[in-house]
Amino acid sequence: MSGEQRPGRDLKNFVLPEIGQLLETEDPWEPYRVLDPFGKPVEPAALYLKDLMAADCSPLTPRSYGMDLLRWWRFLWALGIEWDRAVREDARDFMLWMKLADKPVRVHWRHRGKDPAEIPRPARSGRPAPGTPNPVTGKPSIGKKYAPSTRAHCETVLRSFYDFHLDRNTGSLLVNPFPLVRNRSSARAHAHHNPEKEHNKQRTGLYRPKVPKRIPRRITDEKYTKVFAGLRSHRDRALLAFWVATGARAEELLTSKQGSANVGEQTIGVIRKGTRDYQELPSTRDAFVWLRLYQEEAWKKGVPRGYRQPLWWTLRRPWRALEYDAARMMFNRANELLGANWTLHDLRHTATFLMLDDPNMPPVYVQHILGHKYLSTLDIYNRPTGDDVIAAGLAHHARQQRHRENPPPPPPAPGYNPDSLANLFGDQPS
Structure with missing residues (x-):
């Protein structure tokens, strides 16, 4: 063969x-x-x-x-x-x-068997072309x-x-x-490998x-506020607040039970994606406020209550536990108000950036909260993002422009005492 x-x-x-x-x-x-x-x-x-x-x-x-x-x-x-x-x-x-x-x-099930010319096309006014930034x-x-x-x-x-x-x-x-890949040009494998670097274990x-390599992106405070304002229910606001506060993956937070939300300890329990272990994550008071507003509203409508019942439910009957696809579509609707294409995973990146920006937050604690196996996984957040590079470059050009418009005064002629000039004219900018 x-x-x-x-x-x-x-x-x-x-x-x-x-x-x-x-x-x-x-x-x-x-x-x-x-x-x-x-x-x-x-x-x-x-x-x-x-x-x-x-x-x-x-x-x-x-x-x-x-x-x-x-x-x-x-x-x-x-x-x-x-x-x-x-x-x-x-x-x-x-x-x-x-x-x-x-x-x-993929053709929607409502349009299967129809002539492609008869299928209505969704309006894409204002949306970027596929594959463009x-x-x-x-x-x-x-x-x-x-x-x-x-x-x-x-x-x-x-x-x-x-x-x-x-x-x-x-x-x-x-x-x-x-x-x-089989490299037959040399007598042994990795003949030209740098000995100071580790070998790749997988061929x-x-x-x-x-x-x-993907560069993680964060949602700025201004844009996050606009996305948050576009949400339609207390449930969606509570979910967004918990995602940004805990750094949990989207599907991990959806596994939480009603008994997992510990208001007194200000923690919420999730099932980790890889290990399937149960872990409690610290959150903010605002997230629990939105959670309580959502629960009071949901329980009045008849959502099941119980320590082992799911924490997140659909907003309409028949009551079903909220799944990832429904949560993703909820976030996409809020995105459309800004014309953005953030994902639920970008909320996890945003939470990571917020924790690492705190000088009093040791990275090893951030690693444990995120559920990473290795501390080196956080190295991708130490690289400057595209927004940071652009902001630093614009600030540099602004400083150069101010320097050209307001050049510093020439140094005094030789023989003048700098202390005497400072007493007469005050401290001059260098």
Whole structure:
């Protein structure tokens, strides 16, 4: 199979078919299942996701891994290739398609089966073009193509998927179609590596793209006040206040129970994303004020009460625990009032910047509050952001302009006593 060659493909006109699906089963033993076009489970994917669950991963990991596997299977289905007969050329074409082609446009369920010309297009007046920087935040908007981070994640998942089945000797699989980079120009690995730097423990995939380093962005006090004013309910104000005060991830705060909010200790308990441990986080008094206003309003409407009941609920019947997607859409509606594209994770970055700006707050405490494993993770916040660099540059130009408009007085002629001149004319600026 290693010598098998594929005929040339016209990837320019290739369209990924929307067949199969990733089914959320609500079964803790198998939370997500990849289904083929006939609704049957894809067994190789099921075995791999089951192995992930046994490795004590986050419940959200099978979902993200399952989406990558479904995308790869759709590619194979469209070309009529069995998963265990895929070769390097297939992996190359798949990663090339993800790099150059536009992402498939998802059609809303209300418009499925209709003529594309009959589907109404949402008005985009005032919005930046896809992939261009937002004029308010400076962050690029979501583009039409797959982001480098998405392509890198997909390559890593598929490479580990085939490594898993190679170890199990599954089917007719002989080689991994997603190979690692092999540098054959030197006699040994890392021949030109700087000995003062640490070695990268993970070898890079051959088709793995370079992912640019992300610079965390903070929401300024002025913009945060405007976003806060655009919220519609006490629940949303309480959520925003807790996110900025605790630095918790968006989905972590949504796991809190009513008994987790300790007003006396001014802490709120969350379930950490990675370790699944319970941790109490300090918060502000304002956040608990908004929480109490929300609870009084919700309990009068009939929201369930109880120590083990969820803390955050939907605003309308039937009462359901608030999920991440609903919270994200709530924040997006407030963003639209400013024309911004901040995300819920930017609130975590804002909280981190606020804590690190406090000279009396040791970084090791910030690490514990954020739930980071290593203190070095905070190094990204020590780098100047784009807004800081621009502000410093503008201040420099303003100082130079003032210096040109008001130059300092010339030094006194030789022979004059500086103390006598200071007594006569006062202290002169140097």
